[in-house]
Amino acid sequence: MQITVLGATGTIGSRIADQLEERGHQVQRASRSKGADAWDRTGLERAFNGDAVVVDCLNIETIGAKKSREFFTGTAKNITHTAQSAGVSRIVCVSIAGAADPKVNRWFGYYQGKAAQEQTYQQSAVPTTIVHSAQWFELMDNVVRRATLGPVTVLPTMKMAALAADRAAAIIAEDIEQSAEDANDRTLAIRGPEEATTLQICRAILAARGSIDGRRPRVMTQAPYLGRAIAAGGLIPDHGVTDDLTVEQWLAGST
Ligand SMILES: NC(=O)c1ccc[n+]([C@@H]2O[C@H](COP(=O)([O-])OP(=O)(O)OC[C@H]3O[C@@H](n4cnc5c(N)ncnc54)[C@H](OP(=O)(O)O)[C@@H]3O)[C@@H](O)[C@H]2O)c1
Numbered sequence: 001m002q003i004t005v006l007g008a009t010g011t012i013g014s015r016i017a018d019q020l021e022e023r024g025h026q027v028q029r030a031s032r033s034k035g036a037d038a039w040d041r042t043g044l045e046r047a048f049n050g051d052a053v054v055v056d057c058l059n060i061e062t063i064g065a066k067k068s069r070e071f072f073t074g075t076a077k078n079i080t081h082t083a084q085s086a087g088v089s090r091i092v093c094v095s096i097a098g099a100a101d102p103k104v105n106r107w108f109g110y111y112q113g114k115a116a117q118e119q120t121y122q123q124s125a126v127p128t129t130i131v132h133s134a135q136w137f138e139l140m141d142n143v144v145r146r147a148t149l150g151p152v153t154v155l156p157t158m159k160m161a162a163l164a165a166d167r168a169a170a171i172i173a174e175d176i177e178q179s180a181e182d183a184n185d186r187t188l189a190i191r192g193p194e195e196a197t198t199l200q201i202c203r204a205i206l207a208a209r210g211s212i213d214g215r216r217p218r219v220m221t222q223a224p225y226l227g228r229a230i231a232a233g234g235l236i237p238d239h240g241v242t243d244d245l246t247v248e249q250w251l252a253g254s255t
Contacts, residue, residue: 001052001180004028006038006079011138012094013057015169023173038075041082048086053176054079055092056121060113063146068113076117080124090129092176093121097132097189097237104234107227127183131172132237134191136165137250140202141213151218155198157231162201163192164250167243189240194247195233197222201247208251 007013008029105111
């Protein structure tokens with residue numbers, strides 16, 4: 001298949017593009033640095049020309065609801081309109097398990113944007129796959145960066161079923177192949193094998209690597225500032241594909 005991956009320089013987009021290429025597909029890697037901007041539509045038409053599938057792996061670094069909503073709905077609308085006129089058969093949107101639940105996203109504006117993105121795709125005329133992924137181990141660098149002031153890290157209390165981004169990408173690539181002929185809207189839920197808090201995962205990374213995001217916090221603790229629903233496991237999908245690679249195996253170098 002001919003497939004465009006938007007956000008192909010990012011954590012998951014680069015891995016999905018690699019996986020699809022390894023499976024013999026013709027992959028176009030798109031992002032602003034490669035001349036395609038999903039916000040103002042620059043280069044989208046050219047990128048989607050002849051595509052069977054478009055994969056949305058876009059992201060914006062914000063915690064604000066307004067900015068997140070604007071970005072995720074604006075880009076999703078541009079992608080669906082362009083995909084429809086280009087005759088694309090399916091759009092795959094990488095989203096987050098639980099993020100569209102109002103109880104979960106109430107105190108985290110970024111997730112409200114993801115909820116709006118999912119809704120935009122659900123309303124589109126092009127068949128979509130919404131991927132409800134649990135968090136990736138690789139996200140912890142980002143979380144620690146945001147939660148650290150000097151030697152102190154106060155992580156949000158989040159119970160997760162995290163998995164390796166490589167494994168998530170492989171599951172998504174396989175699903176893209178299997179759903180090529182499907183004309184219906186679908187969802188794909190993905191999770192890792194264990195349930196643990198952000199604090200437990202970050203402690204495991206620190207113990208194995210000595211630093212996390214280049215930092216060695218002297219105090220690392222957690223507080224439920226993203227809300228009780230997230231603290232209690234609202235981001236854990238209750239069905240779907242469960243990958244078997246644990247954080248300890250991932251840290252030991254298994255892939
Ligand atoms: N991290 C997790 O644990 C996790 C779990 C589940 C789901 N997700 C979701 O997965 C998605 C991807 O996350 P990620 O961590 O892989 O993102 P990321 O590493 O921040 O990468 C974002 C990508 O989007 C591109 N981009 C940003 N704005 C763009 C625009 N206007 N037009 C075209 N390309 C643009 C960036 O490249 P340029 O800067 O070159 O444009 C980059 O390639 C997000 O929507 C996130 O919510 C994340």
